[in-house]
Amino acid sequence: MKKRIVTSFASMRKKNDHSSNLETEILYGEEIKIIHNNGEWFYCRNIYDDYLGWIHKKHLGNYFKYTHIIINKNTIVYEKPDIKSKYLLKLYLNSKILVKNILEDWTEIILNNNSKTGFLPTRHIKLNDDVNAKHWLDYTKDFIGTPYLLGGKTLQGIDCSGLVQLCLETNKIKLPRNTVDQVNFTSKNIYDTKVIEKGSILFWEGHVAIALSKSKIIHSNAYHMEVKVEPLKDAIKRISINSGKIIKIKKIIN
DSSP states (O other), X not given: OEEEEOSSEEEEESSSSTTSOEEEEEETTOEEEXXXXXXXXXXXXXXTTOOEXXXXXXXXXXXXXXXXXXXXXXXXXXXXXXXTSOEEEEEETTOEEOEEEEETTEEEEXXXXXXXXXXXXXXXXXXXXXXXXXXXXXXXXXXXXXBBOTTOEETTEEOHHHHHHHHHHTTTOOOOSSHHHHTTOOOSSEEEESOXXXXXXXXXXXXXXXXXXXXXXXXXXXXXXXXXXXXXXXXXXXXXXXXXXXXXXXXXXX
């Protein structure tokens, strides 16, 4: 059975318990497949990246075919096309929405399984099939200062592999969720290289960073506990203590 996430995001957990480890976060409108359930908890597969885990039923709604994608780092959905109206929910980068009507500056979207609508800024969305004018690497800078959260994938908190996956997705480049799978992944857009350049993805054992240039990287990391830009040489020196040398470099073709 297919469902969609109908809250700002859903926590996918290792076990069917709110206190269980956060595996990843699945954004509003993303499609999941229910494998089985245990009371109020459903064991699901994220259709986008095949990630498996438990999601509470409060996050799940009826399947809908989305039309547009959120291209801002986050946005607010209002009850009416008026900034003074009631705030309904917040949506994050790459959330999938079903548009009912576009009114120049405001777009009306369908919420809560077709029973309610809300309004958000039109400039914060794009058609699913449209090419994103903003380069994926530029999205990484929107997350500077975002808290480090293991399993996180929003502006509220994000981890190293989540940052890479999320930003690449803005340009329709697919990558697995976790570092252990990303490091061995190749596609027509992603392949191994030995050269560090702007846009390269750098892997250590259990960690991944993005090169902004030959000498500077951006990454979400547990040392700074946030998304941080820093000199590559400083990161190499610090990370080598626990994780050794860089084990792989990947080039991204956009």
